[in-house]
Amino acid sequence: MTSPAAIIELREVHKSFGTQKVLDGLSLKVPRGQTTVIIGRSGGGKSVILKHMIGLIKPDQGQVLVDGQDIRPLDDREINELRKRFGMLFQDAALFDSMTVFENVAFPLREHSRFNEKKIREVVEEKLGLVGLTGHGEKMPSQLSGGMRKRAGLARAIALEPEIILFDEPTTGLDPLMTDAINRLIQNTQEKLGITAVVISHDLQGAYQVAHQIAMLYQGRIIAAGSPQEIRDSDDAVVQQFIHGRAEGPIEVL
Amino acid sequence: MTLTRPLEAMGRVVMHGLEQAGEILLLLVQTVLWLMRPPWRMRLVFKQMEFVGIKSLNVTILTGVFTGGVFALQTYHGFALFGAESLVGSTVALALARELGPVLTSLMVTGRAGSAMAAELGTMRVTEQIDALYVMAVNPVQYLVLPRVVASVIMLPLLTIVADYVGILGGYVVGVHLLGINAGIFVAKIIEYVDPEDIMQGLIKAAIFGLILSLVGCFKGFYAYGGAEGVGKATTEAVVLASVTILAADYILTALMF
Secondary structure, three states, X not given: OOOOOEEEEEEEEEEEXXXXXXXXXXEEEEEOOXXXXXXXXXXXXXXXXXXXXXXXXXXXXEEEEEOOEEOOXXXXXXXXXXXXXXXXXXXXXXXXXXXXXXXXXXXXXXXXXXXXXXXXXXXXXXXXXXXXXXXXXXXXHHHOOHHHHHHHHHHHHOOOOOOEEEEEOOOOOOOHHHHHHHHHHHHHHHHHHOOEEEEEEOXXXXXHHHOOEEEEEEOOEEEEEEOHHHHHOOOOHHHHHHHHOOOOOOOOOO | OHHHHHXXXXXXXXXXXXXXXXXXXXXXXXXXXXXXOOOOOHHHHHHHHHHHOHHHHHHHHHXXXXXXXXXXXXXXXXXXXOOOHHHHHHHHHHHHHHHHHHHHHHHHHHHHHHHHHHHHHHHHHHOOHHHHHHHOOOOHHHHHHHHHHHHHHHHHHHHHHHHHHHHHHHHHHHHHHHOOOOHHHHHHHHXXXXXXXXXXXXXXXXXXXXXXXXXXHHHHHHOOOOHHXXXXXXXXXXXXXXXXXXXXXXXHHHHHHO
């Protein structure tokens, strides 16, 4: 099998919701086995990009390629096969609140692995250990703090050891220590498992820390993509305004 | 221009209604298709059967007893005018078996379980739990909607049997013990006038009402949007739409069956 360097590629993707144009001819390549961080303003359509990658949203126009294959014409069964290669950490973790943390992490294993109960228990304990939640398995999601929920969501996302993990604002709303802890967790998971990670964030420190590639979304397009160093040295006024967090500049803030 | 405006508004309401009916039917089709495809999640079905059925027993029994009782009381005063007190029992039993049993049970379960379905699925929608199911390659129609619909279609007829039974019991207590109708006659007339078919048709109605209340509840929840407020709105709409649909369907089914 040929394996193109970009595991996920968005080509000229357009997407509108009602009259609001969210993605306007967006193109992006996600390199295999690396971490790509997408930065941009809140409400700018960053989550929409992730949802395109996993087929939750279909583009109005343009293509989404995974391993060089357009995912748009796939039927239910094929898209499910594709999704088994992905893990996703949602913004508020999206843990099933009718199940314990243990059952949440066990869920993908029960659905898609042929493991017996003993093996499932082993894997769940291992993943909970990886995210520092050993001993919290019997709690309900509502009993967890925001940071713990995200870590539990991460444990669930990596349960089946996917090739690609999508992170939707993994550090938003967390205190600085937890932010750093989650960023380290992303970095460690990515390095240890050799996966491809796509992270959506507006936490720039975190982005510099974890990213191999940073892509900036502005007005429905990726206006700059490159290594953290390249982004920092960019002479684009929009990028400079965003990474320095200034209210004045080409981006209209209010 | 101004003359056509009310027509436009009416047209919009009709269009919206038709659109929604279409979407609900589409959800039904999907549910039926998933019914034929493994895995069948018996555990989830049983859990819903417990929630829809067992946990609705109390409210069903209370509704049944009081409905039967008050119906006996009302008909007695009417029937006494022309000396037909002996028919109170069979009238109560017939009304319960054909109409009151299935309709009132379904309305109570709509309020209890249909609303809960809308609220639960709505919350899962706005907190991205439904997206999470998709992402984990599990179809939410199969995982969430199917067990609720199957459980409701099975449990509503069973609850209706209970409602019929305790309703007649309520009518008996009021008729025989409070109003002094002869117990033997009360029971004999029920046996004489109520056919098993009357009860069967009531149970068929109940199954269809179960389908309506679960499908509408799931539909409203599944497509909820707009945070906590959206979930509240979905829940209210589910109860109203399901109740009205049950009453309308009751008329149509009665016209077709009797």
